[in-house]
């Protein structure tokens with residue numbers, strides 16, 4: 001059994017070596033890649049986690065004993081294939097900083113508070129039409145050590161698993177109009193502007209819930225001419 005994915009959309013993705021994004025200098029391959037045929041079990045084997053997604057795992061605001069601080073938002077959209085068809089039953093996992101720009105992670109020690117009611121992690125499965133939804137807190141910008149005065153634009157990390165273990169794709173969702181876009185080497189490691197803007201969610205007034213939360217739409221296109229740029233391919 002072979003499965004061939006189209007490669008035309010690869011130009012949308014960031015190069016493995018993007019020198020302005022300093023950690024890619026050491027971690028990108030310095031020698032030609034060696035193609036390896038995927039095994040049958042890699043293509044058809046069960047994917048960890050789909051069956052353990054619980055009803056409320058998509059809501060990052062109800063994991064603690066109280067409400068997390070910050071601006072509550074909804075993020076929703078469809079997982080789509082290259083022809084715009086919804087991809088059902090995809091496992092979506094998100095992780096993000098809290099409203100102050102701090103991750104619950106031992107390495108993140110920058111001077112911003114943790115929130116006892118916010119882990120920054122959530123999961124969801126796309127429905128029969130490819131639709132997914134998260135409720136969360138708008139993440140803050142945070143500093144990182146890439147260069148002097150480096151700050152990441154606010155973003156949510158997304159991982160998408162299909163039915164095969166090797167199908168995992170990872171990207172970041174940004175928020176429209178962020179003033180940090182021109183200064184972020186990760187955002188700009190996607191060199192095509194149209195492709196870059198496909199990582200930016202759209203403000204979705206229509207689905208904003210009055211008196212409760214703003215809404216952003218983020219469709220994830222897995223491949224093809226409108227593919228969402230992905231970090232892991």
Ligand SMILES: [Fe+2]
Nearest residue numbers: 097152155157
């Ligand atoms: Fe991040």
